[in-house]
Amino acid sequence: MKPASRYTALQHRLGHRVQQHVLLAPYTTFKIGGPADLFFEARTRDELAQAVQAARELDIPYFVLGLGANILVGDRGFRGLVIRNVARAHRLLPGHRLWAESGAIVYPDLIEAAVNAGLSGLEHYVGIPSTVGGALWQNLHFLSPPPARERTVFIEEVLAEAEILTADGKRQTVGPDYFHFGYDYSILHERDDIVLAATFQLKPGDPQRMREIMAANLAWRRERHPPLETEPSAGSIFKKIDGIGAGRLIDQCGLKGTRIGDAEVSPRHANIIVNRGRATAAQVRALIAYVQQVVEARTGYRLEPEIRFIGEFEPLSENNRLLPQNAAPHHPDR
Numbered sequence: 001m002k003p004a005s006r007y008t009a010l011q012h013r014l015g016h017r018v019q020q021h022v023l024l025a026p027y028t029t030f031k032i033g034g035p036a037d038l039f040f041e042a043r044t045r046d047e048l049a050q051a052v053q054a055a056r057e058l059d060i061p062y063f064v065l066g067l068g069a070n071i072l073v074g075d076r077g078f079r080g081l082v083i084r085n086v087a088r089a090h091r092l093l094p095g096h097r098l099w100a101e102s103g104a105i106v107y108p109d110l111i112e113a114a115v116n117a118g119l120s121g122l123e124h125y126v127g128i129p130s131t132v133g134g135a136l137w138q139n140l141h142f143l144s145p146p147p148a149r150e151r152t153v154f155i156e157e158v159l160a161e162a163e164i165l166t167a168d169g170k171r172q173t174v175g176p177d178y179f180h181f182g183y184d185y186s187i188l189h190e191r192d193d194i195v196l197a198a199t200f201q202l203k204p205g206d207p208q209r210m211r212e213i214m215a216a217n218l219a220w221r222r223e224r225h226p227p228l229e230t231e232p233s234a235g236s237i238f239k240k241i242d243g244i245g246a247g248r249l250i251d252q253c254g255l256k257g258t259r260i261g262d263a264e265v266s267p268r269h270a271n272i273i274v275n276r277g278r279a280t281a282a283q284v285r286a287l288i289a290y291v292q293q294v295v296e297a298r299t300g301y302r303l304e305p306e307i308r309f310i311g312e313f314e315p316l317s318e319n320n321r322l323l324p325q326n327a328a329p330h331h332p333d334r
């Protein structure tokens with residue numbers, strides 16, 4: 001189907017809120033990315049399900065966008081339909097439960113709702129940009145409260161159930177086991193299921209203690225991570241390497257501050273690439289490739305990107321490869 005007929009067919013299914021040629025950069029925390037051919041904002045979970053079903057039935061490639069906090073969108077944009085999930089209804093249920101549509105924002109919206117009602121379980125995730133859908137996709141996590149901080153706590157620990165649209169078009173309610181949660185992992189990485197809503201089982205907690213945990217976690221992040229408001233990023237770029245730390249390896253290779261165009265390895269946290277103004281996806285990709293190359297040559301570890309690459313990118317050929325302006329010197333003895 002040609003782009004114009006896709007547009008008409010989608011309008012027929014979803015109404016006049018379907019848009020064309022919408023720049024995606026503003027809808028990502030990296031502030032990077034070209035246009036979506038087609039764009040629709042789903043305001044309720046029913047609209048989300050309808051939009052996904054319409055795209056599937058019309059054979060139009062689609063992508064469900066949360067807060068765009070864990071993705072890099074290519075400079076050439078997305079050839080299909082981007083469904084931005086702004087279905088954000090949420091409410092407290094009897095039995096210390098919190099129900100939320102999948103576009104609901106974990107922080108501040110859900111955390112404030114829970115903590116104000118004296119309910120504990122979500123307060124650990126303050127300051128992390130995520131919708132409920134993104135949180136289940138990646139099993140949102142943070143360190144357990146201070147002073148011990150002895151383990152990582154995961155959102156799966158408070159998930160009671162979720163309403164999903166399955167890959168074969170059925171709406172059903174599933175329990176936490178369905179997701180096969182792991183570190184930065186759920187079955188949603190493998191299956192084309194869409195989360196429509198989720199219910200969290202919380203526990204009564206001491207509001208003062210919860211506020212203390214929130215303040216401590218926000219301070220932890222402020223100290224270690226570049227602030228999103230002034231230094232746009234997608235959080236950790238590379239996957240965790242257990243017991244070693246992707247950030248530590250990059251740091252040890254002296255790569256902090258390495259820059260290609262406006263894409264820079266954050267001087268504050270080596271596993272975060274920041275957009276210093278007008279970074280392109282091509283620059284970020286070239287910087288990722290450069291960091292991988294240096295770290296592998298120096299340490300033998302192959303870093304794997306944690307973020308997802310969405311849409312079309314400029315080719316990363318040897319000939320047009322961008323090189324860092326301030327390539328870090330190699331210190332083979334370190």
Ligand SMILES: NC(=O)C1=CN([C@@H]2O[C@H](COP(=O)(O)OP(=O)(O)OC[C@H]3O[C@@H](n4cnc5c(N)ncnc54)[C@H](OP(=O)(O)O)[C@@H]3O)[C@@H](O)[C@H]2O)C=CC1
Nearest residue numbers: 066067068069070102130131133134135137138194195235
């Ligand atoms: N710990 C930290 O400091 C940080 C953590 N993060 C993590 O990144 C994630 C960001 O979330 P968010 O911005 O909302 O997501 P994004 O918009 O970044 O989308 C990420 C992926 O989530 C999937 N997804 C989004 N919504 C749904 C849904 N309703 N149903 C099924 N899959 C969905 C999409 O996968 P698909 O293509 O398969 O549909 C997409 O590839 C969170 O999990 C957060 O933990 C991000 C930054 C910092």
Ligand SMILES: C=C(O[C@H]1[C@H](O)[C@@H](CO)O[C@H](OP(=O)(O)OP(=O)(O)OC[C@H]2O[C@@H](n3ccc(=O)[nH]c3=O)[C@H](O)[C@@H]2O)[C@@H]1NC(C)=O)C(=O)O
Nearest residue numbers: 141142143235236238239240245246247248251269270271
């Ligand atoms: C930021 C994210 O998640 C974060 C999450 O918020 C926190 C808290 O739970 O733990 C992880 O960070 P992290 O900073 O511990 O992870 P890494 O980047 O692997 O760093 C590991 C360790 O290396 C050291 N380190 C880190 C950066 C740096 O510049 N120098 C350095 O020496 C630190 O001691 C750090 O603790 C998650 N990152 C990964 C890749 O798993 C994200 O997913 O986007």
